[in-house]
Amino acid sequence: MRALILPALALATFAFTPAAFAQDTSRLPAAGETLLNVSASERVEVQQDLLIANLRIEKEGTDPAILQNDINTIMKNAVDKAKAVTDVKTSTDGYYVYPYDPNPQPVEKGVTPKKEQQWRGSQGITISGKNPQALLELAGELQSMGLVMGGLNYTLSPEATETARDSLMEAALAKVKAKADRAGKALGKTKVELVEVSVDAAMPSYPQPMMMRAMASDGVMEKGAAPTAEPGMSEITLTVTARALLK
Incomplete structure (x- = not known):
């Protein structure tokens, strides 16, 4: 050749x-x-136009029925509030409840360990949209309801x-x-x-939200300032x- x-x-x-x-x-x-x-x-390089927020509610207690009822009530109110906002998409995720021992003790031979069982539960909600002002205000309201921010990031829409x-x-x-x-x-x-x-x-590249542990909340938090977010740039290549x- x-x-x-x-x-x-x-x-x-x-x-x-x-x-x-x-x-x-x-x-x-x-x-x-x-x-x-x-x-x-x-x-x-294209400016990112889609804002995504991940929030969670976490609860702890000795009665799983009460714990789940609290989570269900708060999450329903959060979903209803989110659905009322125009141009914001809403979905829930990661609902789990499990027992744990808050004070585990070393096991001695011949002694039956005394277990102090508690319950922990959590559920997440994801909101996304191209109207950052409306979404950030909604995120602030959800935080005031006891939800904790687990991730807030811009990405490029499809x-x-x-x-x-x-x-x-x-x-x-x-x-x-x-x-x-x-x-x-x-x-x-x-x-x-x-x-x-x-x-x-x-x-x-679509950045994955950084998840962090939410502290258990015993009720509605004081209304605070809404979170802030600024879009970055996404690089697209084509051959x-x-x-x-x-x-």
Whole structure:
């Protein structure tokens, strides 16, 4: 197999003989034709537009029935309040109740350990939306109801991600076509056709909320200031790889 290397086309690879395409006979170039593999990448930083807050209610007590009733009551009020806010999506998660010994003692041989059983329960709620003022005010109200913030972060919405990818794809395709045209001109070809195109879009990073332990609350807390959040930037990259037929 003979190869032609053009310094100005570092990303392109060429093949001129049928042996290079033995595994794909449908792509064999005819006499005087050249197959060219070429790629181009584009990247962009997009401001995050989706705010997500994770809050939890945690309770401790000796009676599991009372404990669960408290959690159920607070969570119902929290969900009702969240659903009343326009443009905010609400979901609940992680409801669990379990017994534990708050003062475990070392076990002595021949002595039956005395267990002091207590109960601990928790349930979480996630609110998200593109209206930060409304969401942050709601989060502050939920905190005043006894819920504790477990995570507050901005991310890029699927809609914004798709819009950015479409723009990157158009730019990367234009780059690929320009590289193929340039290669064809350097090789004395008069016609360039993209016969195969693939797009590889890397997923933007979505930060996971940092979960922290909520202190047990015995009732409604005093109303305080709402939390604050500022959006960051998410980087999106996209690569287009194409096979061009130069004639």
